[in-house]
Amino acid sequence: MRAILDKGAEPSRNENRYHLRAVNVDWISHANDTLRRRGFRSGGARAAVVGLLGAEPCCLTAQEVFDRARAAGRPVGLASVYRALDVLVEMRLVQRVDLGAGTARFEARRPDGEHHHHVVCDDCGRVEAFADQRLEVALDGVAEGVGFAVDTHDVVLRGACAECRG
Numbered sequence: 756m757r758a759i760l761d762k763g764a765e766p767s768r769n770e771n772r773y774h775l776r777a778v779n780v781d782w783i784s785h786a787n788d789t790l791r792r793r794g795f796r797s798g799g800a801r802a803a804v805v806g807l808l809g810a811e812p813c814c815l816t817a818q819e820v821f822d823r824a825r826a827a828g829r830p831v832g833l834a835s836v837y838r839a840l841d842v843l844v845e846m847r848l849v850q851r852v853d854l855g856a857g858t859a860r861f862e863a864r865r866p867d868g869e870h871h872h873h874v875v876c877d878d879c880g881r882v883e884a885f886a887d888q889r890l891e892v893a894l895d896g897v898a899e900g901v902g903f904a905v906d907t908h909d910v911v912l913r914g915a916c917a918e919c920r921g
């Protein structure tokens with residue numbers, strides 16, 4: 756598992772701030788190839804969900820996926836969005852992200868293992884992404900010692916964002 760830190764040229768108050776890539780064309784073709792190999796027909800809600808998650812740098816709720824699909828003129832139903840997300844999670848193309856607000860979020864899971872984690876404001880619900888190579892190295896070390904074939908991990912930091920702290 757690998758996280759990429761792109762600190763960029765601009766100084767930031769959070770040196771670990773993750774510069775999210777907006778469009779993930781590689782992931783979209785990877786997801787479509789995988790679905791095709793497993794015998795899934797292309798088109799419909801699944802294609803709409805893949806396109807939306809592939810264009811999204813972070814996680815979306817099922818409702819947000821649905822709203823965006825409808826706004827883009829795709830005639831999908833909420834139930835078919837949920838089914839498509841379930842299939843994508845089962846095929847490990849999408850990571851289910853639980854940020855503790857009672858609503859699952861969904862994020863494209865890159866085939867190269869590149870990923871980020873989330874920091875959540877408990878007051879306003881703001882979600883930001885971060886990546887830290889030291890954290891990944893530490894978690895890889897822990898994973899080696901637990902006797903499981905560790906496939907993925909979740910890390911969520913929570914607290915109050917700068918705005919809510921006033």
Ligand SMILES: [Zn+2]
Nearest residue numbers: 813814862884
């Ligand atoms: Zn994210």
Ligand SMILES: [Zn+2]
Nearest residue numbers: 758870891908
């Ligand atoms: Zn990680």
